[in-house]
Amino acid sequence: MKPEIEKMWESSYASRIAKLQSSIIREILKITQKPDVISFAGGLPAPEMFPIRAFEEAARYLLPREGQRMLQYSPTEGFPPLKEFLAEYMRRYDVPAEPSNVLPTNGSQQALDLVGKIFLEEGDAIITSRPTYLGAIQAWNAYNPRYLTVDMDDDGMIVEQIEDHLKREKVKFIYVLPNFHNPAGVTIPLERRKAIVELADKYNVFIVEDDPYGELRYEGEDIPPFITLRKERVIYLSTFSKTLAPGLRLGWITAPEFVMKKFIQAKQGADLHTGTLVQYLAWDLCDRGILRSHVKKIREVYKRRRDLMLSEMDKHFPKDGVKWTRPQGGLFLWVILPEHVDTGKLLERAVEMKVAYVPGYAFYPDGGGKNTLRLNFSNAKEENIVLGIERLGRLFKEAIG
Amino acid sequence: MKPEIEKMWESSYASRIAKLQSSIIREILKITQKPDVISFAGGLPAPEMFPIRAFEEAARYLLPREGQRMLQYSPTEGFPPLKEFLAEYMRRYDVPAEPSNVLPTNGSQQALDLVGKIFLEEGDAIITSRPTYLGAIQAWNAYNPRYLTVDMDDDGMIVEQIEDHLKREKVKFIYVLPNFHNPAGVTIPLERRKAIVELADKYNVFIVEDDPYGELRYEGEDIPPFITLRKERVIYLSTFSKTLAPGLRLGWITAPEFVMKKFIQAKQGADLHTGTLVQYLAWDLCDRGILRSHVKKIREVYKRRRDLMLSEMDKHFPKDGVKWTRPQGGLFLWVILPEHVDTGKLLERAVEMKVAYVPGYAFYPDGGGKNTLRLNFSNAKEENIVLGIERLGRLFKEAIG
Numbered sequence: 053m054k055p056e057i058e059k060m061w062e063s064s065y066a067s068r069i070a071k072l073q074s075s076i077i078r079e080i081l082k083i084t085q086k087p088d089v090i091s092f093a094g095g096l097p098a099p100e101m102f103p104i105r106a107f108e109e110a111a112r113y114l115l116p117r118e119g120q121r122m123l124q125y126s127p128t129e130g131f132p133p134l135k136e137f138l139a140e141y142m143r144r145y146d147v148p149a150e151p152s153n154v155l156p157t158n159g160s161q162q163a164l165d166l167v168g169k170i171f172l173e174e175g176d177a178i179i180t181s182r183p184t185y186l187g188a189i190q191a192w193n194a195y196n197p198r199y200l201t202v203d204m205d206d207d208g209m210i211v212e213q214i215e216d217h218l219k220r221e222k223v224k225f226i227y228v229l230p231n232f233h234n235p236a237g238v239t240i241p242l243e244r245r246k247a248i249v250e251l252a253d254k255y256n257v258f259i260v261e262d263d264p265y266g267e268l269r270y271e272g273e274d275i276p277p278f279i280t281l282r283k284e285r286v287i288y289l290s291t292f293s294k295t296l297a298p299g300l301r302l303g304w305i306t307a308p309e310f311v312m313k314k315f316i317q318a319k320q321g322a323d324l325h326t327g328t329l330v331q332y333l334a335w336d337l338c339d340r341g342i343l344r345s346h347v348k349k350i351r352e353v354y355k356r357r358r359d360l361m362l363s364e365m366d367k368h369f370p371k372d373g374v375k376w377t378r379p380q381g382g383l384f385l386w387v388i389l390p391e392h393v394d395t396g397k398l399l400e401r402a403v404e405m406k407v408a409y410v411p412g413y414a415f416y417p418d419g420g421g422k423n424t425l426r427l428n429f430s431n432a433k434e435e436n437i438v439l440g441i442e443r444l445g446r447l448f449k450e451a452i453g
Numbered sequence: 454m455k456p457e458i459e460k461m462w463e464s465s466y467a468s469r470i471a472k473l474q475s476s477i478i479r480e481i482l483k484i485t486q487k488p489d490v491i492s493f494a495g496g497l498p499a500p501e502m503f504p505i506r507a508f509e510e511a512a513r514y515l516l517p518r519e520g521q522r523m524l525q526y527s528p529t530e531g532f533p534p535l536k537e538f539l540a541e542y543m544r545r546y547d548v549p550a551e552p553s554n555v556l557p558t559n560g561s562q563q564a565l566d567l568v569g570k571i572f573l574e575e576g577d578a579i580i581t582s583r584p585t586y587l588g589a590i591q592a593w594n595a596y597n598p599r600y601l602t603v604d605m606d607d608d609g610m611i612v613e614q615i616e617d618h619l620k621r622e623k624v625k626f627i628y629v630l631p632n633f634h635n636p637a638g639v640t641i642p643l644e645r646r647k648a649i650v651e652l653a654d655k656y657n658v659f660i661v662e663d664d665p666y667g668e669l670r671y672e673g674e675d676i677p678p679f680i681t682l683r684k685e686r687v688i689y690l691s692t693f694s695k696t697l698a699p700g701l702r703l704g705w706i707t708a709p710e711f712v713m714k715k716f717i718q719a720k721q722g723a724d725l726h727t728g729t730l731v732q733y734l735a736w737d738l739c740d741r742g743i744l745r746s747h748v749k750k751i752r753e754v755y756k757r758r759r760d761l762m763l764s765e766m767d768k769h770f771p772k773d774g775v776k777w778t779r780p781q782g783g784l785f786l787w788v789i790l791p792e793h794v795d796t797g798k799l800l801e802r803a804v805e806m807k808v809a810y811v812p813g814y815a816f817y818p819d820g821g822g823k824n825t826l827r828l829n830f831s832n833a834k835e836e837n838i839v840l841g842i843e844r845l846g847r848l849f850k851e852a853i854g
Binding site: 053054056057058060061064065066067068069096097099100102104105107108111112115116119120121122123124125126157158159161162165169170171172173176187190191193194195224225256257258284285293296297298299300301308310311314317318320321322323324325326327328329330333 | 458625715
């Protein structure tokens with residue numbers, strides 16, 4: 053390409069683009085996808101569990117009957133029967149949602165992007181945990197906000213630190229991952245949820261509640277989500293990616309109806325509507341009760357994998373200065389090594405030893421976390437958990453010295 | 454909702470959102486979707502033509518064999534076999550595209566949104582025709598650009614007016630609809646394409662070429678697209694929405710490789726990737742040659758509908774001061790009535806007469822076009838074309854007086 057054309061392109065990018073980067077995780081995944089490497093790096097569901105037959109049945113049944121509608125344009129608001137199911141489904145948590153409060157999106161990632169598009173101006177302050185979900189940072193970096201970060205203990209974000217930020221600055225919203233935090237694995241108990249909602253009331257801000265894993269609880273009781281505690285102040289995001297299949301790209305937003313209007317307008321400009329075909333197929337599985345029975349199945353399998361990984365960690369990981377979470381659900385374990393260990397640098401040696409993880413610094417919107425790492429258990433076969441954790445144990449002993 | 458909470462939400466929206474509106478067309482469609490109204494308002498493909506059986510076969514064949522991959526996360530870059538097909542497919546226009554130049558998107562609408570996200574800062578000037586495609590305005594309004602508009606003659610955008618803008622202002626890009634312009638129906642001949650490319654060279658700007666209808670040519674010869682004339686200066690958008698089915702939400706971007714990197718980063722933040730399942734299904738139809746044979750079929754049907762609509766217009770429309778386009782392809786006819794007729798106001802009377810269209814003002818980014826309207830012929834059954842055009846003829850005679 054001629055230099056003046058190259059310069060033209062370079063000078064044409066909007067300034068918001070400067071901050072955009074490829075996901076560190078996706079880059080890491082490329083490194084770790086060598087043959088023979090046992091990778092705990094991804095965040096994928098177990099593909100051997102996908103309800104493939106049910107999708108095939110849905111396609112065979114629906115296409116001949118509903119094909120003209122399944123393949124046509126459809127309303128931005130979403131496929132009405134799916135919206136009805138989702139509104140009903142949210143009621144398991146006592147969320148008083150109507151179909152008009154629910155908007156299907158292309159996975160939760162699009163919902164995060166729409167939140168950014170609708171609310172974030174350059175320099176706006178938002179409160180997140182430290183670490184936090186990488187996809188949210190990636191979506192929002194395009195709108196150049198400032199991240200006010202908050203440490204977590206075993207019960208999630210520390211309330212006093214949230215209030216410190218709210219006192220000092222005009223904040224747009226608080227971003228919470230209520231259940232089985234990605235990457236940290238922790239769940240926020242009811243009392244702390246209430247305290248955070250009260251802070252939102254006191255300082256008159258809203259809450260973005262990101263709950264992709266709520267259904268994947270392996271022990272303990274469901275805790276009411278933030279949206280149940282204060283529905284007029286919460287935008288709630290969830291997805292079928294972890295319960296049915298991520299390849300559909302199908303999630304949803306639940307929000308107060310007049311906020312929903314903005315989401316609908318923004319979504320219309322972003323892609324007109326979520327695919328009609330995938331909405332029909334997903335709805336059919338929901339309607340036939342397959343979502344519910346399938347979630348029961350994957351809960352069992354993932355619980356077994358979590359338990360196995362934890363017991364292997366107990367056996368093989370050094371005890372001195374090494375901590376890890378014991379999450380009640382979700383897909384991830386979070387490991388904290390002694391301060392002097394740099395998990396980013398250590399990854400190279402890990403891959404030599406044919407095992408991989410995600411270095412924790414990737415999840416810190418404003419730096420830090422160098423001595424942390426994330427392990428995924430949902431996508432690992434049991435024999436690989438045994439082998440891989442033993443290798444990590446050797447690696448960490450070597451690194452700690 | 455309590456007033457202070459409502460105020461909190463209202464004051465939380467980003468300023469870019471103020472300009473967002475629901476598509477006028479979608480609002481109009483609601484009015485015109487009364488029973489018995491013959492609507493030429495939508496822009497929908499004919500659903501009775503959808504290759505439903507081929508999609509069913511694809512699902513039945515692929516899900517048992519490839520289900521684990523079809524339902525899993527997949528690369529932002531797109532499903533490799535589909536990218537290969539698209540690169541090859543673009544070569545019918547002598548576009549020297551490689552798979553790395555091609556990115557699947559959620560319809561062309563997402564491609565338009567990504568163009569806005571990557572390139573448009575508030576106040577940036579872009580050149581569009583007057584009228585222009587409504588979806589582009591809707592996508593880009595979220596980024597608050599300024600529209601420098603240009604009149605069209607029978608050969609599309611008037612080159613001198615483009616240059617006038619380029620002389621006076623720093624322009625980011627020129628937006629062109631090369632074939633069977635929506636709404637105006639016109640096609641830009643090769644000589645004028647070359648002249649526009651030369652202007653882009655001279656003023657060192659790039660071109661966004663939006664070509665959803667290129668395959669739907671009913672007479673005459675294909676004209677090389679802008680991207681063939683100057684591939685390093687053009688972002689080319691197309692879609693399966695008009696050739697296979699819009700309910701898939703599947704389009705693609707073709708661009709120089711190093712620009713493509715930005716699209717991939719922006720798309721990753723926007724929704725991780727386009728649905729794996731729909732990419733597999735669409736690829737299967739492409740690979741089996743169904744795309745090609747299906748396009749031949751719909752060309753015949755749409756040509757017949759266009760011809761019938763034009764001959765009925767010749768019969769029934771008043772001749773004095775009324776003009777319309779005779780497009781060589783696409784889905785739309787464009788009608789210009791005498792200056793004093795307001796097609797927006799006239800729509801109410803049209804709906805009383807059980808016929809509907811889109812008032813042309815909707816397509817003007819900076820006002821005007823009150824005496825114009827758009828008619829869709831692809832989605833109208835032949836008996837309805839006869840009935841509906843007769844009604845419109847009466848309506849226009851009544852309005853012109």
